[in-house]
Amino acid sequence: MAFGPASRLGVSLFEETAPVEWVPGSSDGEREQIIRAVYRQVLGNAYVMDSERLTVPESQFKRVELSVREFVRAVAKSDLYHSRFFTSCARYRAIELNFRHLLGRPPLNLEEMRSHSMILDTRGFGAEIDSYLNSDEYQTHFGENIVPYIRGYKTEACQSMVQFTHTFELVRGASSSSLKGNLAGKAPRLNSLLIQSVPTAVVSPISPGSAFRNPLGSARTRLGTGADEQGKVYRVEATGYRASKTRPVSRFRFSNQIYLVPFNQLSATYQKIHQAGGVIASITPV
Structure with a gap:
């Protein structure tokens, strides 16, 4: 169940669009739709040029050699993802985006962020991606054949009001991009908010000022x-x-x-x- 009126929160498209799922016997057109949905979710709604597409994993998926989950893994471990959302971002911003792209929700608290930072320190980038895709949470909600989707505004994905409001720090409506839509740029958006564990104002993405960042420089x-x-x-x-x-x-x-x-x-x-x-x-x- 979603909190509040979906149209005011900017999540109506998420609510009205059914999850994209591969089923046996899918046509070539349906498989291409799944590929586009994976790129859109995992790459944060950013534009992908033809030259950047992962032709080998795409071909393997179309031949049913890869499940949706394994195709998601291939995209998330690709040089394209690594360059856009890891090497060019601060560490905690990269982890925030991994939660958004792979589990469809914001991190629960600072300890959850720290545990993933520890994985990066001890086991590296590939293990960090695997930690989301191999988790019980991923299997429960997406399994092998469903493309991950934004679900952090729903009660089943949120354990607190703080976590609910933090969703809107990462997602500013269905048309927003992980690379744009907020003046904070590539800086972490939740780091201090997780430390203080205080809900933030939710501003509709269709209202004036929807791309503003939260004020800096003072404790909440x-x-x-x-x-x-x-x-x-x-x-x-x-x-x-x-x-x-x-x-x-x-x-x-x-x-x-x-x-x-x-x-x-x-x-x-x-x-x-x-x-x-x-x-x-x-x-x-x-």
């Missing part, structure tokens, strides 16, 4: 009732800052920022944003 504290004397904190998303006002890069580039503001500081924050040349994109109660 309890939000909502009791956060201040009036009981509410607001997430203020601002855009339109000229880069020259924030750092010396091209004057044609724009910068975006997020503020978490108690009610009694909203007015001062509005003035600060406008004086700096910013435009308020949205204000959301947290």
Whole structure:
């Protein structure tokens, strides 16, 4: 079961699309559809050029020499995956993406992240990929013949509200890419959030500011009732800052920022944003 209205959370397409599964007697067209679905999920919805496709594993899958799970393994262990999501990313960002791509959910907690970091230290990249695909969790949900899919917004995949909200730090709607859609770029998105174990605001990917990152540089504290004397904190998303006002890069580039503001500081924050040349994109109660 999914939490909340799927259309507001940006997961309606996930809800409305049946899992892609290989069945005996599948046609060539159906097998090609499965191959595309594996690339889309394992490579994080990133574009794959014809020259980058894994022709040998594809051929083996079409001849039923590889199951869906083994084809997923071949893609996840490929130089293409390794270069996009391992060597070019910080370690904890790479592990976050492995969870997203191979199990369809965010990591549960910091200890789960550390255990996979230990696998990388002691056994290497190939063993790290195998640890997801050989797990009981993978077999239970996907088995040999189902393409992995995003499921971290469902109750059966989440053990806490923290884990649920962290899904939306990794997945910003069905059209989002692991390489884009968030200003954090290739930096870890969950590292400090897992340490503090605090839920984050869920912003619809169709709303203004959906590509914003969470504010940096300060520890998270309890939000909502009791956060201040009036009981509410607001997430203020601002855009339109000229880069020259924030750092010396091209004057044609724009910068975006997020503020978490108690009610009694909203007015001062509005003035600060406008004086700096910013435009308020949205204000959301947290």
